[in-house]
Amino acid sequence: MRPTGICVVGSLNVDLIAYLGAEVSAASYVTGQNFEMAAGGKSLNAAMSIASLDPTVTLVGRVGSDHLGDFITGALRERGITTEGIIRDDLAHTGVGHVRVNPEGEYDTVVVPGANGNFSPADVDAYLEDHEPPAFVVLNLEVPLPAVRRAATRFRELGSTVVLNLSPVHAEAKDLLGLADVVVMNLSEACHVLNVPQSTDVPLLLKALREAGAKTPVLTLGEGGVAALSGNDLVQAAVEPIRVVNSVGAGDSFLGAMVLAMANEHPFPVCLRAANEAGRLVCGRSESFLTPADVLHIENVLGVSLARASAGR
Template identity: 30%
Template sequence: MDQKKIIVVGSTNMDMVVKTTHIPVPGETVLGGSFFMNPGGKGANQAVAVARLGGDVTFVSKMGNDVFGKQSFQLLVEEGINTAYIVSDDELPSGVALITVDESGQNSIVVAQGANATLIPEDIKQVLHEIEHCTIVLLQLEIPMATVEFLVEFAAAKETTVILNPAPAAQLSDAMLKHIDIITPNESEASILSGIPVTDIESAKQAALAIQKLGVKTVIITLGPQGALILDQSEFQIVPARVVETVDSTAAGDVFNGGLAVALAEGKSIADAVGFACEAAAFSVTRLGAQSSIPYRNELIANTLAI
């Protein structure tokens, strides 16, 4: 396999997960849940997904100099990820996510950013020479927006493909959107970006058109169990999702983005790359946790999913 380099820049968190019957409403206490900790963070999840699905990945992040940061760093090394550009913050703790997962696999998440919030452009200047020679830069929004904008502009100037997963949902500047090659919102994120509530395939198409008019070349809206909608140039395609029993949807979007980057770096078409990403994401929701749910490529092949 011809591996093309992928650089992921983003967050690292320690996920504290409670699995319970239902997600409590304000003022409600739910008893009887099970608890576990699992390394997470959108950036780290996507980097691990790239590595496990067969990609050559460098990860750029910022962690606290604490037990969570040290543990997360060691696990990334064990995944075979290039960690040379991860920065340690001696003042702030590592990021933490508090996650509640209900019986249907849906989740509710609160994130304390910690050191992720201080990953500034100055911290990533050491990796810029790598971006000049990589195939894809994959970004999310759990780090400062100024850093995301700086990276998008730099990568675009070097004609490096930029994939932005706009999560957590946020308003994005028109100037930055014009430099993004591929954007991958889910329904709620697409609704915020476009101003069009996404409730079905038709409204997703309208939202995708509105986002594309802002300057993004290719829009991919992930639709959960319905798969994904692609708007590439002026052509729509719908890629269905495999029907599976959902145990936990945490990190499914991150697995999708990691799989998308790997497939595109290997030269697959946009439709085939989204198909591969959908298969990987479907596999992930059948298991509990964030990074613990991310499949290896040989698992997809063994389950006759995607190659």
């Protein structure tokens, strides 16, 4: 039987987000305009975006046995996502991301992994003992690399399509390119992995990523949209400009929308257009993932339903 569904494996954090003011203060003291606490982490953001259309998405990872872990599981349940794949870790606190967003919407983050750092290959095996493999599994590098390797290998062996977000980039990231069916990264990450200048031509980058093992490499280009190599075809999609408020979850929402469209068997160019619009929408506000209203907007922009035509709405 062909696998169905989407599973996101990896990181769950509580994001403590400080929005900086426009004025630069002296003596390393900066005054903020606003503060928010939000459920975050690359895997959680992607799962939340997918759940905007498909609440059956599963999320596998670790949180601490603390109030922040309760905050995350509560946010997941509120969105309709099951928490049965979430391990409560008695030996570590819930992961925390300390995020600072400047007036231009750009951010820097200090991530304290906490329970994410204990996510292991054994956790992947334990999940698969009790669950059928999904049609798609979504991974990133925000948990230990041995767990990522194990997940990519096991899920792929069981017939899942593996989508890997090569972020945050590591020195060993190049070794993972051949473990996934689709590899997504931004321009800076690609240049780091290949050890080439930032000025390298995008088609050459994609070709080099393919030669390094990436079956379908996808490059996000910020205001330049997205470019990918699908089979022998160079696929590109532009993106409309938007006033950036917070770019923290843009890449994760891009990933979620792309996988959602792929899982519903849309042509790859449509998947990239949906992903582009998802990333653009999330950049325009503080929340780091898509809402059901966003999915309707994306469908109106594309002129197609992101759900399968036979499934209806």
